[in-house]
Amino acid sequence: MAILEVENIYKNFGETQVLKGISFSLEQGQALAIIGASGSGKTTLLRCLNFLERPDRGIIRVNGDVLFDAQDPSTQLEKEIRKKRLNFGLVFQSFHLFPQYTVLKNVTLASELLTKEQLKHQGRAALRAAYQDIEEQARMLLDQMGLLDKVNAYPHQLSGGQQQRVAIARALALHPKILCFDEPTSALDPELTGEVLRVIRGLAEKKTTMVIVTHEMAFARDVADHVIFMDDGVIVEEGRPEDLFSNPKEERTRQFLSRYSSSN
Amino acid sequence: MSNFSTIMARLLEAFRLNGQLFILTLVFALPLGLIIAFGSMSRWKPLSLLTRTVVWIIRGTPLMLQIIVIFFAPGLLGWGSPWGAGASGRFSAATVAFVINYACYFSEIYRGGIQGVPKGQTEAGQVLGMTKSQIFFKVTLLQVVKRILPAMSNEIITLVKDTSLARIISNKEIIMMAHEYTAKGLIWPLFFTGVFFLVFVGALTLLFNALEKKLDYFRC
Numbered sequence: 248m249a250i251l252e253v254e255n256i257y258k259n260f261g262e263t264q265v266l267k268g269i270s271f272s273l274e275q276g277q278a279l280a281i282i283g284a285s286g287s288g289k290t291t292l293l294r295c296l297n298f299l300e301r302p303d304r305g306i307i308r309v310n311g312d313v314l315f316d317a318q319d320p321s322t323q324l325e326k327e328i329r330k331k332r333l334n335f336g337l338v339f340q341s342f343h344l345f346p347q348y349t350v351l352k353n354v355t356l357a358s359e360l361l362t363k364e365q366l367k368h369q370g371r372a373a374l375r376a377a378y379q380d381i382e383e384q385a386r387m388l389l390d391q392m393g394l395l396d397k398v399n400a401y402p403h404q405l406s407g408g409q410q411q412r413v414a415i416a417r418a419l420a421l422h423p424k425i426l427c428f429d430e431p432t433s434a435l436d437p438e439l440t441g442e443v444l445r446v447i448r449g450l451a452e453k454k455t456t457m458v459i460v461t462h463e464m465a466f467a468r469d470v471a472d473h474v475i476f477m478d479d480g481v482i483v484e485e486g487r488p489e490d491l492f493s494n495p496k497e498e499r500t501r502q503f504l505s506r507y508s509s510s511n
Numbered sequence: 512m513s514n515f516s517t518i519m520a521r522l523l524e525a526f527r528l529n530g531q532l533f534i535l536t537l538v539f540a541l542p543l544g545l546i547i548a549f550g551s552m553s554r555w556k557p558l559s560l561l562t563r564t565v566v567w568i569i570r571g572t573p574l575m576l577q578i579i580v581i582f583f584a585p586g587l588l589g590w591g592s593p594w595g596a597g598a599s600g601r602f603s604a605a606t607v608a609f610v611i612n613y614a615c616y617f618s619e620i621y622r623g624g625i626q627g628v629p630k631g632q633t634e635a636g637q638v639l640g641m642t643k644s645q646i647f648f649k650v651t652l653l654q655v656v657k658r659i660l661p662a663m664s665n666e667i668i669t670l671v672k673d674t675s676l677a678r679i680i681s682n683k684e685i686i687m688m689a690h691e692y693t694a695k696g697l698i699w700p701l702f703f704t705g706v707f708f709l710v711f712v713g714a715l716t717l718l719f720n721a722l723e724k725k726l727d728y729f730r731c
Contacts, residue, residue: 357641
């Protein structure tokens with residue numbers, strides 16, 4: 248059973264139809280790359296998965312459970328949406344770290360708030376122990392990102408690449424089933440994209456289930472198990488990276504890829 | 512020179528009224544402003560429209576006028592004056608006018624601050640499973656405070672001096688008192704009145720500078 252099943256997603260913003268019937272599935276441990284021109288709907292799709300946008304039609308399933316069904320209002324209750332969001336993690340193009348907290352606190356904040364709720368009826372000692380666990384885990388994550396020496400720094404003191412790596416640690420701290428990346432390197436200077444891509448590659452090697460929207464074609468080709476090319480709100484073509492990048496079947500795919508290889 | 516100390520004592524006594532009005536206005540207008548801000552930002556159109564209209568009227572008409580209206584209107588409209596004839600009633604009326612007026616000004620500053628926080632901050636909180644109130648108190652609030660501190664310090668310093676407007680319904684505040692002494696040929700009470708205001712505003716300026724410095728550990 249696929250860990251993520253997306254069925255027939257439609258989304259308009261007013262008059263504009265941004266998603267026109269998107270369906271795909273993702274197996275656990277696989278990395279899915281979504282490529283396409285700006286305006287193709289890739290970001291909107293990702294935002295729908297993370298419940299930042301509400302599809303007008305379609306179904307989203309995780310591990311077989313229907314998380315969202317446009318036709319079933321009982322799947323759209325505000326209280327439940329919050330818990331459903333925890334199935335996914337999202338790393339934003341502009342990082343969006345919390346500026347008033349240290350790097351360490353950025354990573355631990357959400358876990359601490361969740362734990363506080365869950366341990367509401369237990370004593371202070373239990374809470375303190377849980378917080379210590381959270382902090383240790385956060386330090387481990389930041390160490391994996393190569394940022395252990397920056398735990399007490401504030402976001403404005405870090406480079407873009409460092410901030411994005413903190414953002415990845417922050418998303419991982421909640422153990423999401425599916426980690427999503429929305430053009431993680433598009434806001435970075437070219438010298439800084441490497442360090443972030445290295446981290447994502449590392450996650451892929453550890454079989455983290457991921458959906459990555461990216462413009463880095465070489466990276467997508469290298470790291471993804473499956474690639475989707477979107478254009479104008481529909482999936483034009485999908486397949487294994489070796490097939491799609493070398494032998495695109497559709498004309499639109501060919502045109503898109505040629506634009507990228509010629510500008511590279 | 513007992514004249515000097517008596518007059519100074521009276522000036523200080525009158526300044527106490529300015530001070531009380533200042534503190535009471537802040538105590539009520541600071542929270543009320545937040546409520547009004549949420550009303551202005553409400554997604555329920557009737558509420559936001561009503562709130563914004565009220566804010567527009569209050570900010571668009573002179574505070575002096577509002578003080579007069581609040582004091583005299585109930586009586587003149589035949590509803591019976593809730594203020595009574597004494598000094599405390601006149602003070603209460605002035606306080607009510609000040610609170611409403613400054614709450615509206617504060618609400619616009621709050622609204623600007625809240626809407627100025629990038630949407631990405633809220634969304635980052637959301638995808639991390641935070642509730643709306645957690646996002647507001649743990650993410651948005653401090654960023655808003657840092658942003659609005661300069662504008663708020665401006666408004667609050669203006670409030671210090673605006674308190675003298677209470678004299679329009681015969682509240683015995685310091686400028687009214689100093690003005691009376693000019694009729695007796697004395698100019699120096701006016702000078703000392705200025706000094707009192709300078710010291711008060713100076714202290715507030717130091718306070719706000721310290722607050723801004725405290726929030727300087729991060730950039731947003």
